[in-house]
Amino acid sequence: MTVTKLPKLSKAQFDSLGRELDDLRQRVIDDLGEADRKYIYDVVKVQRTLEVMGRGLLFAGFFPPAWVLGVTALSVSKILDNMEIGHNVMHGQYDWMRDPALNSKMFDWDTVAPAENWKHSHNYIHHTYTNILGKDRDIGYGILRMDEGQKWNPYYLGNPVYAFLLMAFFQWGVMLHDMETERLISGEKKWSETKAVRQRMWQKGVKQTLKDYVLFPALTGPMFLTTLAGNATANLVRNVWAFSIIFCGHFPSGVQTFTEEETANESRGEWYYRQMLGSANITGGPLFHIMSGNLSHQIEHHLFPDIPARRYPQIAPEVRAICEKYGLPYNTGGFSKQLASVFTKIVRLALPDSFWGRPSGPPAGTVGKGRAMRAA
């Protein structure tokens, strides 16, 4: 465990931290309106236009530049659909608009992971129990060792390989994540309890596969194979991008993890505190922020998962100032720096901590029950 000392706040400080952040949230909520609606509809319009263009260009896929352009447009469309639109809409960020087309209960995204399953594991489990070892199942997605608090065993020698596979097949990984395999293996959950989840996976998986790998290729007739390859490439590009952004959100060095004991009976202020210390931002320009679904503002997102993402860059300076005021770190860095830090961690944690000259096993008191990763 990176033994940076956690800045401890007094109860009064926690309370005033909670109040300041509640205030900030309220100010944004009071200001929501037409501009936010227009923004998300503009993004939707760009995404759908790119999608139609991309699919259209693949009809001319025999001509390499058309194929490359088509795949690029389709990749960007899928990234926008999943990140700036899907992820954020499904968080309820636009529920205040009362528009069924952009409502968290109704929306589904262009990936094989069914909205319904994902919302449970992401919105509830991950966002409520962020970075609590044993509770936040996003730590390593149940297959990777991403924290010293996860006890090493030989299975983890494959950490870099698993990470590479997860990156390439990320949409399937996210889909299977909701099966909670590690809880099935440990016996915490029965196979029969996964029935609804499995049914949704099957239905969504079939529809998505049919669309990308049968119908659209067939429509292009003799170009069947090039279209299929194009669609597969677009899915791959989206997978690699989404994986990279998401892993930069919680796993660069300096991001804190917590134990169940530490976080029992948290106050609002303490909850905010954990969200801030458990997340990391990525710096970049406006286009980068949009393409990352504004998850480049992971800190702001974890504080206020339900306010429209376009507001995160706007409030970031204020959040940062609050961090400074309370002496809390505000973890941010360039994309390559954060990504390098994540990959270093993946490789480092493949080997036992003793290899790196650290005491093996987690420091006392950091291992909760029902750990995210049991021997796989």
Add this chain to the structure above:
Amino acid sequence: MLTTGLRFLEALATPHGVDRYLELIHPMLTVRELRGEVTSVHRTTRDTVTLTIRPTRRWQGFTAGQFVRVSVDIDGVRRTRCYSPATSQHRDGHFELTVKAHESGLVSRWLHANARPGLVLGLSQAEGEFTLPADRPDKILLISGGSGITPVLSMLRTLSDEDYQGTVTFLHYAYTEADVPCLEQLRDLAADKLVLAYTDAAGGDLEGFFDETHLRKAAPWFAEAQTYLCGPPGLMKGVRDVFADLGVSDRLHTEDFAPTPITVDAADATGDVTFARSHRTAPNSGATLLEQAEAAGLKPEHGCRMGICFSCTRVKTEGCVRDVRNGALSTDPDDEIQLCVSVPVGDVAIDL
């Protein structure tokens, strides 16, 4: 044929659906969603606006007296209100709404100020039981006041299109002559059937508020007729009382436009909580709706219990709730609320 084609298109457009692409070309191109385009706008009185609406192909028509739910986006938020078509049910392809701008009303004032040809509105299919029997009664009395004119005007126009041979009287209450919407048209349509009563001015067929004398003058045959009534609360009460006194309440059919106002203090735990789907009602304990639902033996879906995950979102069909985080009130019917951070203010019904 069409459905196979549509199904194929839906398979290509999955998971978003064909409408989400078509609407980007033009909002009226939708194949599944019902919408309506405003084709013309008239302002026949100071505070009303009359909109002619051409619905999309899904429209199944309406029966005189019914209403449609109209949705508009105001400052980013979709607002839905009920409006009764005022035209004859026999005119295909379009219908008219007359909306009265309420002084502090959100949607009605917005429509009054902003409606213009080309505006696209969200629509529902027509609903409501306030209709004439298919077997038309021999004598029909239509009573309305203010904006309540719309459903009964539709009845009058429908009867006229049907060349109705029975007796009908159209008794309408307005402040002054200038406040009667579509007056010219009314006169052309049925000058002999029209009885206008002005509450704040002379010059009408009748003067002042509704009473038994008005009733006897306008329709001496009321006891053999079926009466259809729609208007402001004062008029509704007046008519109901007179009909009750005369023992003919069973011949009176009514439609209320105005919602019951919220009179309770937001901080008091009063009223009853109804979980409509599970047919359970319990007195409001003042706890969050999630806790109250669980106390009533229900197991609503939920996650964080702190308002961040949106697992517990449900439709509040009636009543008002307060958000415990910031005290914001939700008063609109059919508003989506998060059960874990909402407490009821007075009577509330939840679709649960």
